[in-house]
Every structure is written in C-alpha cells, then in structure tokens.
Amino acid sequence: MSVTLFLLIFVVSMTVIGATIAMMMLSRTPRYRTEPQHLLQLFDRVLGGEASTNEWHTVIGYPVRHDQYLESVRRSAMRIMDEYGRLSQAATGGSLLSRAGREELTMLRDHLAAHMALDEGQREF
Structure with missing residues (x-):
C-alpha cells in the first residue's frame, strides 16, 4: 500500500512539475508597447x-x-x-x-x- 501511494504521489508531482516547466518554456515574455x-x-x-x-x-x-x-x-x-x-x-x-x-x-x-x-x-x- 505504501509503495503504491508513493508511486501515485511521485507520478502526480512529476506531472505537475513537468507541466509547469513546459508552460514556462513555451510562454513568451510579456512586452510593454508604447503607443x-x-x-x-x-x-x-x-x-x-x-x-x-x-x-x-x-x-x-x-x-x-x-x-x-x-x-x-x-x-x-x-x-x-x-x-x-x-x-x-x-x-x-x-x-x-x-x-x-x-x-x-x-x-x-x-x-x-x-x-x-x-x-x-x-x-x-
């Protein structure tokens, strides 16, 4: 039971961390454009x-x-x-x-x- 719980938490954590890193790498830096x-x-x-x-x-x-x-x-x-x-x-x-x-x-x-x-x-x- 504890190994299954550990693996579940590990997979969810890696998914969240991976998604966060992917979003940061794919998003553009916001720019201010003076009009x-x-x-x-x-x-x-x-x-x-x-x-x-x-x-x-x-x-x-x-x-x-x-x-x-x-x-x-x-x-x-x-x-x-x-x-x-x-x-x-x-x-x-x-x-x-x-x-x-x-x-x-x-x-x-x-x-x-x-x-x-x-x-x-x-x-x-």
Missing part, C-alpha cells in the same frame, strides 16, 4: 499637473523600438525633462516642468496629435 495615445495621455497629465515623477519615468524611460517617430518624441520629452524638470517641486505637489518646459511639451504634444491625425487620415483612404 502614441500613451504619450498623449501622459503629456496631458503633466500639463494638467496631475502626473507623478514615477509615472513620467515609467513611460518616458522605456525605449520605443517599434516606431522611430515615437522614439524621437520620447527622446524629445526626455530632453525637455532634463532641461526644465523640477523634480524637487513635483515632490511637494508642484508641476514637473517649469513654464518654459510646459510650453515646449505643449508644442511636442500638439505635434504628436497632428501626426496621429495624419496617420488616421491616411488609413481611411
């Missing part, structure tokens, strides 16, 4: 004074490999933060960017929105 609307939402939140430093770095700190245009927008946003960022004031509830930085981010946001509208217009034809 234009993600950047627009972030820019709107920053301009509205609602975005946190962590939110900014989470979206802007992740490289965009699938779209060269979005990568250039992301790098421009990083440059704006490097030049006009006010992280110490953002920690106390202030804006992430100075007034000049918000003006540049507004221009970048409008340019991205126009690019998105142009892409949507071309898809319709």
Whole structure:
C-alpha cells in the first residue's frame, strides 16, 4: 500500500512539475508597447499637473523600438525633462516642468496629435 501511494504521489508531482516547466518554456515574455495615445495621455497629465515623477519615468524611460517617430518624441520629452524638470517641486505637489518646459511639451504634444491625425487620415483612404 505504501509503495503504491508513493508511486501515485511521485507520478502526480512529476506531472505537475513537468507541466509547469513546459508552460514556462513555451510562454513568451510579456512586452510593454508604447503607443502614441500613451504619450498623449501622459503629456496631458503633466500639463494638467496631475502626473507623478514615477509615472513620467515609467513611460518616458522605456525605449520605443517599434516606431522611430515615437522614439524621437520620447527622446524629445526626455530632453525637455532634463532641461526644465523640477523634480524637487513635483515632490511637494508642484508641476514637473517649469513654464518654459510646459510650453515646449505643449508644442511636442500638439505635434504628436497632428501626426496621429495624419496617420488616421491616411488609413481611411
């Protein structure tokens, strides 16, 4: 009886372990893909004074490999933060960017929105 019970437990354990290993080997690594609307939402939140430093770095700190245009927008946003960022004031509830930085981010946001509208217009034809 004990040998049968041992073999049953051993077979069930090996089946569970084997299935787990097979699932891990066959599953793909999840990937985050930055889309234009993600950047627009972030820019709107920053301009509205609602975005946190962590939110900014989470979206802007992740490289965009699938779209060269979005990568250039992301790098421009990083440059704006490097030049006009006010992280110490953002920690106390202030804006992430100075007034000049918000003006540049507004221009970048409008340019991205126009690019998105142009892409949507071309898809319709």
